[in-house]
Amino acid sequence: MNDKGHLPEERRTFLKYLIGGGLIGFAGSVLYPLFAFLKPPKQADVEVTSASAGKLSEFEKGTGKIVRFGNKPLLVIRMPNGEVKAFSATCTHFDCTVQYKKDLEIIWCACHNGKYDLNGKNIAGPPPRPLDEYRVVMKGDEILISKKA
Amino acid sequence: MKNFWNKIYDWFNSRLDLQDVVGFIGKKYVPVHRHSVWYYFGGVSLFLFIIQVITGILLLFYYKGSSDLAFESIQFIMSKVEFGWLIRSIHSWAANLFILAAFIHMFSVYFSRAYRKPREITWLTGMLMFFLALAFGFSGYLLPWNELAFFATKVGTDIMTAIPFIGTPIMEFMRGGEDVTGATLSRLFGFHVALFPGIFTVLLAVHLILVQRQGMSVPIDMENIPADEKKTMPFFPNFLLRDLLLWLLVLNVLAILAVFFPAHLGEKADMFAPSPEGIKPEWYFLFMFQTLKYIPAQVLFIDGEILGILLFGAAGLLWTLVPFWDRRSAKGQSSRFVTYLGLFAVIFIIVFTIVGWLA
Numbered sequence: 119m120n121d122k123g124h125l126p127e128e129r130r131t132f133l134k135y136l137i138g139g140g141l142i143g144f145a146g147s148v149l150y151p152l153f154a155f156l157k158p159p160k161q162a163d164v165e166v167t168s169a170s171a172g173k174l175s176e177f178e179k180g181t182g183k184i185v186r187f188g189n190k191p192l193l194v195i196r197m198p199n200g201e202v203k204a205f206s207a208t209c210t211h212f213d214c215t216v217q218y219k220k221d222l223e224i225i226w227c228a229c230h231n232g233k234y235d236l237n238g239k240n241i242a243g244p245p246p247r248p249l250d251e252y253r254v255v256m257k258g259d260e261i262l263i264s265k266k267a
Numbered sequence: 268m269k270n271f272w273n274k275i276y277d278w279f280n281s282r283l284d285l286q287d288v289v290g291f292i293g294k295k296y297v298p299v300h301r302h303s304v305w306y307y308f309g310g311v312s313l314f315l316f317i318i319q320v321i322t323g324i325l326l327l328f329y330y331k332g333s334s335d336l337a338f339e340s341i342q343f344i345m346s347k348v349e350f351g352w353l354i355r356s357i358h359s360w361a362a363n364l365f366i367l368a369a370f371i372h373m374f375s376v377y378f379s380r381a382y383r384k385p386r387e388i389t390w391l392t393g394m395l396m397f398f399l400a401l402a403f404g405f406s407g408y409l410l411p412w413n414e415l416a417f418f419a420t421k422v423g424t425d426i427m428t429a430i431p432f433i434g435t436p437i438m439e440f441m442r443g444g445e446d447v448t449g450a451t452l453s454r455l456f457g458f459h460v461a462l463f464p465g466i467f468t469v470l471l472a473v474h475l476i477l478v479q480r481q482g483m484s485v486p487i488d489m490e491n492i493p494a495d496e497k498k499t500m501p502f503f504p505n506f507l508l509r510d511l512l513l514w515l516l517v518l519n520v521l522a523i524l525a526v527f528f529p530a531h532l533g534e535k536a537d538m539f540a541p542s543p544e545g546i547k548p549e550w551y552f553l554f555m556f557q558t559l560k561y562i563p564a565q566v567l568f569i570d571g572e573i574l575g576i577l578l579f580g581a582a583g584l585l586w587t588l589v590p591f592w593d594r595r596s597a598k599g600q601s602s603r604f605v606t607y608l609g610l611f612a613v614i615f616i617i618v619f620t621i622v623g624w625l626a
Contacts, residue, residue: 158444184539189446191539207541213425214418217541228544229422230560246564 168255168264171204175259182218182225185263191215192252192263193225197236204252204263205238211245225249291479297506298485299498305375306483306506307513312372314514315365316471318521319403322358323460330410332456334449337412338535345532356525362404364521366551369400370616377609381484382589383596389481392474394587399467404549406459409452417536418546420455421447426559429572448538487601553623554616555579560626586612 125133166188171177174196182195184207193207195218205225207215214229224241225234232243239248255262279285297306329348331340344351373393376382382390409420424447427438443450489497500506534543548556558579562571585592595602 156440158439158442158450184541186539189448189538209542212422214422214542214546215538215540228542229418229546244560244564 168262171202171254171261171263173259174202174256174261177202177261180220182220184215184217187252187263193218193249194254194261194263195225195236198223202254202261203236204254205234205249206252207249209245210240210247210249211243216249293503295479295482295502296499297483297502298489299500300486300489302375302379302486302489305371305379307510308368308372308375309478310510311513311517312365312368313471313475314517315361315368316467318361318518319358319365320464322354322361323464325354326358327460332410332453334412334452334536337410337452338532341411341532345530352529353525356529357521359530360521360524360528362407363550364517366400366404369397370551373397374609374613376484377589378606379484379486380593380596380601380605381486383484383487383593383599384590386477386481386484387590389474389477390590391587392470392477396467396470396474398583399463399470401551403459403463403467404551406455406463408549409447409455410459411532412452412536413533414536414540414543415533415546417447417538418542419548420451422546423548423552424451426572426576429570429576431573446538487596487599490599547623550620550624554619557619557623557626582612 169185169187169192171183171185171192171194177183177196179196179200180198182193185192185194185204191207192204193216194202194204196202205216207217209216209227209229209232211227211230211232214227216225216227216232216234219226222233223236225236225238226232227234227243227245230244232245233241234245234249235241237248238251240246251266253264253266255264276285297303326344329340329344329351331337341355344355346352348354376390376393405420405423409416424438424441427441428434430437439445441451441454442448443454485497547553555575559572559575562575564571566574589605590596593602593605596605
């Protein structure tokens with residue numbers, strides 16, 4: 119203490135920084151857990167390498183079905199000529215789920231009338247990108263779908 | 268009997284100095300002029316919000332907020348709980364009427380320049396409540412966990428990803444993950460029944476206290492009438508009784524709508540089914556949604572959707588800040604530009620809502 123009852127200047131500055139810094143650190147240690155809590159934890163994605171789409175003999179020509187691939191929907195189509203194709207079923211526009219339209223021979227998204235041809239290419243409506251294609255392998259009568267390398 | 272009530276009042280008054288409060292609430296006058304009808308819509312919005320709180324709490328007694336149980340619990344409310352269909356239908360209809368009343372209230376305040384100095388804070392709290400009302404609508408829409416709600420929420424949250432840099436984190440924050448799942452339902456449920464009502468109540472309190480303190484605004488062109496020609500009506504009891512009569516009418520309208528057009532439930536959401544046709548956002552989002560469709564995919568190197576979202580964001584901000592850039596209203600003049608902007612907004616919203624409905 120000097121004679122005016124004040125702390126010496128440098129000690130005062132030091133204390134100011136100490137308290138200020140301490141407060142900032144404290145605020146950080148309160149806010150960080152809050153924001154960290156709000157961020158959803160990364161769920162251990164079941165790394166799926168392949169999924170079964172059922173038996174070929176039970177899969178009618180000219181139909182499509184949605185197949186689970188981990189937690190993503192895939193659209194598996196059996197073309198009128200018997201060939202099987204698989205695409206991601208998530209529309210590239212706004213995330214709706216697409217379906218096979220037999221009468222037009224296209225892949226169609228009901229949400230905003232987006233259209234893809236049977237190679238997954240976006241041909242009409244709002245979709246900005248083609249659908250990802252998946253690989254189809256036959257194992258006897260069973261259809262196996264896997265990611266394209 | 269009178270004596271009994273007097274005693275009770277005196278008991279509280281001697282402890283709380285009630286006369287100050289009674290004085291604060293009691294001295295309010297409603298200006299009487301040819302635009303007085305617009306003074307009712309704030310009250311109607313308030314009434315519908317109260318209805319939402321009551322019916323919402325009632326629904327909470329039976330609703331189960333998880334992706335396995337939500338749809339079935341609403342089925343249970345609609346079919347097994349006595350008058351469950353009525354409570355849910357009223358909640359659903361009152362939500363729509365609430366937003367409609369808030370729209371009317373907002374535009375009437377805008378056109379009469381009631382946001383001008385000294386009422387800027389009242390306008391700001393009102394605008395925040397309006398955005399919250401939309402958020403209430405969006406978060407409540409998913410809670411039945413039906414097909415339409417599931418895909419509408421997918422689309423609504425996916426639109427966010429168009430925003431540069433922060434879009435994807437916002438979407439993940441809303442979805443509680445990368446996809447719309449049970450985590451999304453839990454999250455939006457928490458927003459809908461806890462976070463939003465809490466914030467809304469605080470804003471509402473500020474809004475009403477400010478109206479009470481500053482009194483009712485008079486349109487600019489009525490301000491310069493000599494004081495002896497200004498007509499007013501006491502709020503208590505004259506205007507309040509008129510308010511209550513209108514509330515009663517609104518309650519009847521709600522009952523009629525709920526009985527003759529009960530809320531639908533549709534099919535349970537299935538993540539592994541194609542999206543159904545006719546996915547549409549609620550009518551109060553339609554005009555924005557419809558506009559996004561008309562913006563070309565590319566506008567001078569900018570993605571059309573991003574442009575649309577940024578434009579709506581900028582428009583909302585401009586609208587919210589009108590007391591601060593409409594300098595002439597603070598001086599008691601009304602600018603043509605503000606009127607035309609408001610008319611453009613009204614016409615734009617009505618036209619694109621209708622087009623979206625018919626699409």
